[in-house]
Amino acid sequence: MKKQLLFFILFLFTFATPAMARSYNIDEVQIRAWIQTNGNVLVNEISHYTFKGKYDYTIRSIHTAGHEGVKNFEAYELTNKSAEPGFVNQDDLQSLTVNRDENTYSADLLSEDEEKSVFYTYELVNAVRSYETYSDLTIPFFGTDEHHDKTLQNVTIDVVFPESIEPSRYYAFMHDRFGVVEEKGAEVVRFTTPESPLYSLTEVRVLFPSSVMTLQEKPAAPMALTEAVEEENALAHSFYEKEEQKQQLETILKVLSTAACLGILTVFLLRFRGGPGDASSLLHHDPLYLYMIDRNGRSDEYAFLAGLYSLIERGMATVETIQSKERFQKDPEAPDETLQFTLNVKLRKAMECDQKLIKMLFKNRKTFIIHDLAGVTKREIKPKKGAHLHKKVRYYQEQQQEWTDCIVQELKNDGFFSSGIPSFLKQLMLLTGYSFILYAYTVDSLGASTSIIYGVIGLLLLLVIWRKPKKRWPAILFYIVSIIAVAMLYDTHTALWLLLFISLNALLYTLTPRFLLSSEAAAIKADTRIFKKSKSTPSGDLEKWMVHSLLLRPKRSAPETHAEPAMAATAPLAYLMLTNQEPVNYIANTWKWSTPPGSSSYSSDGGGGFFGDSGGGSDSGGSDGGGGGAD
Structure with a gap:
């Protein structure tokens, strides 16, 4: 999983590097819209760009909302950058x-590492809806879809009436x-707005007397003017409420982020429970318990070896070296050479877990x-030999x-765990992170589809995590999806605090x-920590020392002890280790080599024992406000 996560990060950087090689900003947008008496709206826009890198067009x-079409769209490069809409010389x-x-227009404009200004002019057909009592002009200049994929700075929008109207x-x-x-x-x-964030709405609405719209028919209004005004006031009140809710959310996130930092510190300090530790006492503990406590209940390819030497420690089995078949x-x-274990106890007299180990390995032998x-x-x-071993390895792992x-x-x-x-x-x-993201989506006024997509994906991943708590990938994927979801927020401050909290x-x-360890288990963990750091060589039982070293994976070299032939009988594992014949590593490699082509997992037939004679082989086998693109 660590390798997969590393490859994922490298994958992101691989595609991010070319994207960062060039960029552009929209530093200012000026818009002037003239209301025509026939209901059309003539629009002039000036966008000021700063290009970094080479671009071919804007x-x-x-x-598409708020009108019945666009006509007479034209684009020009503006050489007088101080000109304003309505006051531009030809x-x-x-x-x-x-x-x-x-509904997307691209204007050919060659640019490279420079500032340029573009003048757009177009007409919106029937953008004004006129009624008997009032007229309604609603224009979403920049919307919430993928076309508004760039933040626009310093936006000014002027709406010009056909004739003078008192502001009241x-x-x-x-x-x-x-x-x-x-x-x-x-x-x-x-x-005016200091910025129009990407994917956010920048829309104007004007309710004015319909008497000035002399060339439009005026049907009955769908609602009274007072109702339309109250509707807008309610919308504004809802917006201010959401702003307050965002402030409250940021405060909560600050508190929870502080609590998370304290939690991280607490978890770090828990590693030092159990006192200073004593490496010499470690050899007196059951190797299987040491193995499980060291790995906090998780197992790897050395689990069965820990179980076998636990049987030996309790006099239930013996071990010797034999020639590989x-x-x-x-x-x-x-x-x-490898190790052969001989069972000295009857199955029915063993404890429940020992019986499982014996049945798994000895198979009535x-x-x-x-x-x-x-x-x-x-x-x-x-040559694809030994294909029948694929299922056998999987069955053993299960x-x-x-x-x-x-x-x-x-x-x-x-009571150890x-x-x-x-x-x-x-x-x-998990639930806190999931809930706060959905709540942030609500107060940040994101579209319902975005909330639904994250809500469904996040919930499915939570269900997988709860059903398969031992798997790590669902939690990793959940947090990756959550971080991506946070990046979708409009409000930068809320997004930053939420990103910090999620991280x-x-x-x-x-x-x-x-698991939390008991005091006794914590003391054993402390002994293990000291044992791993110890650089001293064993002065007593070399076999026990070698067993514990192999199971606990200390970062040190093997003792400089010469392997005598007689050692194979008295200290078989130590003999194999000192002669560079570590027995488990090779077995683990064969498990990796046994993965079926094109598959990372495979099912077992649920049959009986199969690990028999090891000598037998087998031969069977762009944006709203502007942007650019380059060739």
Whole structure:
């Protein structure tokens, strides 16, 4: 999983690097819209761009709502950058070739690392809806869809009436996150906003007397003018409420982020429970319990070895070295010798978990050889021999999981492990992150489709996490999806605080152990920590020391002890380690080589034992406000 996550990050950087090589900004947008007496609206726009890198064209997408079509769209390069809409001289304009794709217009404009200004002019057909008592002009200049994929700075919108109207006789509203009605005049009403964030709505609405619309028919109004004004006032009140809710959300996120930091610190300090530790006392503990406590209940390819040496420690089995059988002698990577275990106890007299281990490995036999667990050898990969071993490896892994689950439950029953608090906290962290993102979507006025998409995906991942708590990938994917979801928010401040909280939440989730250790288990963990750091060589039982070193994976080299032939009888594992014949690593490699082509998992037939004679081989086988594109 660590490799997969690394590859994912590298994948993102691979595609991010070319995208960062060039960029553009829209520093200012000036719009002037003249209301025509026939209901059309003539629009002039000036957009000031700063290009970094090479671009071939700019893009302007016209929102399809609020009118019945666009006509006479033209684009020009503006050489006089100080000119304003309505006051542009023809000599300052250089015509640009325009191409249309539905409601999106691209104007050919060659630019490279420079500032340029573009003048757009077009007419919106029947943009004004006139009624008997009033007229309604609503124009969403920049909408919430993918065409508005760039933040526009310093937007000014002037709406010009066909004739003078007293400011008290009309109403003006701006639907924009930061926008205001800056000036109400008899001839012009001005709207401004410091920025129009990407994917956010920048829309103006003017309710004015219909008497000035002399060339339009005037049916009955769908609602009274007072009702329309009250509707806008209610919308504004809802907006201010959501702003207050966002402030409250940011305060809560600050508090929870601080709590998450304290939680991370607490989890870090928990690693030092159990006192200073004593490496010498470690050799007196059961190797299986040491193994499970060290890994906090998770198992790997060394689990069965820990179980076997636990049986040996309790006098239930013995071990010796034997020569590898013919199948492995043909493989140059296979060790020449391996371990054979002999059972000294009857199955019915063993404890429940021991019975599972014995059934899994010995299969009604007295002896078990480590190479019995081998999958496909290196020399069998290319000729595709040993195909029947694919299911056998999978079956063994499933049996091992059942056995390790039994050991974990036994440790919980004995009071070494406690899962209640960690499990509750992890579920709380997931639900908190999920809930706050959905709440942020609501107060940030994101579209319902965005909330539904994240809500469904997030919920499905939560269900997978709860159904498969041992799997790590669902939680990793959940937090990746959540971080992407946070990036969709309009409000930058809320997004930053939510991103910080989700990141700390993910880190705390990752660091929170699967189990809390009892005082005794914490002391053993402390002993293990000191044992791993110790650089001293064993002065007593070399075999025990080697068993614990192999299972606990200390970062140190093996002792400089010469391997005598007699050691194979008295300290078989130590003998193999000192002669570079580590028995489990090779077996683990054969499991990796045994993955069926084109598949990462495969099902078991649920049959009986199969790990028999290890010597037997087998031969069967763009944006609203503008933008650019480059070739």
